[in-house]
Amino acid sequence: MSGSPRFRWSTVCLEALDGPALASFYRELLGWRVKAQEPDWVLLAPPDGGPGLSFQSDPGFVRPAWPTRPGEQQLMMHLDIEVDDLDASSARAVELGATVADFQPQDDVRVHFDPAGHPFCLWVSA
CATH class of the missing domain: 3.10.180.10 (2,3-Dihydroxybiphenyl 1,2-Dioxygenase, domain 1)
Incomplete structure (x- = not known):
C-alpha cells in the first residue's frame, strides 16, 4: 500500500431504543429510501446520493437533555x-x-x- 489510506464519510448513526422505528420517522420526514436493513439497524439514503443516516437499536439508550442541564444525559x-x-x-x-x-x-x-x-x-x- 502506498500513500495514505482513503477515507469517505458514508453515514451518521443515531441510536434509539428502537432503531427501525426511528428510521421510519426519518424516512417519512426526509423522503429517503431504505438502502440496507438488519433486524436492529437501518440505513437510509438520500435520493441525490451522498452520506446517509443509519439507525441502530440500543437497549441502554437514554434520551439526551436539551438544552443541556448539569447531571443529565x-x-x-x-x-x-x-x-x-x-x-x-x-x-x-x-x-x-x-x-x-x-x-x-x-x-x-x-x-x-x-x-x-x-x-x-x-x-x-x-
Missing part, C-alpha cells in the same frame, strides 16, 4: 435540516411524531425532538 450531536417553509415543515414533523421544543433560541430555526428524543433543527435560509 448530554447531547452529542443534532441534525440541521433546511426547509423552504418553516411552519409547514414543523407541522409535518409533528404529524409524523416529533415534538416542538419549549426552548427556541432563534426566529429562523425551529427545534424539535424526534420520537426517540434526539433534537433536530428545521431552518430556512435568509
Whole structure:
C-alpha cells in the first residue's frame, strides 16, 4: 500500500431504543429510501446520493437533555435540516411524531425532538 489510506464519510448513526422505528420517522420526514436493513439497524439514503443516516437499536439508550442541564444525559450531536417553509415543515414533523421544543433560541430555526428524543433543527435560509 502506498500513500495514505482513503477515507469517505458514508453515514451518521443515531441510536434509539428502537432503531427501525426511528428510521421510519426519518424516512417519512426526509423522503429517503431504505438502502440496507438488519433486524436492529437501518440505513437510509438520500435520493441525490451522498452520506446517509443509519439507525441502530440500543437497549441502554437514554434520551439526551436539551438544552443541556448539569447531571443529565448530554447531547452529542443534532441534525440541521433546511426547509423552504418553516411552519409547514414543523407541522409535518409533528404529524409524523416529533415534538416542538419549549426552548427556541432563534426566529429562523425551529427545534424539535424526534420520537426517540434526539433534537433536530428545521431552518430556512435568509
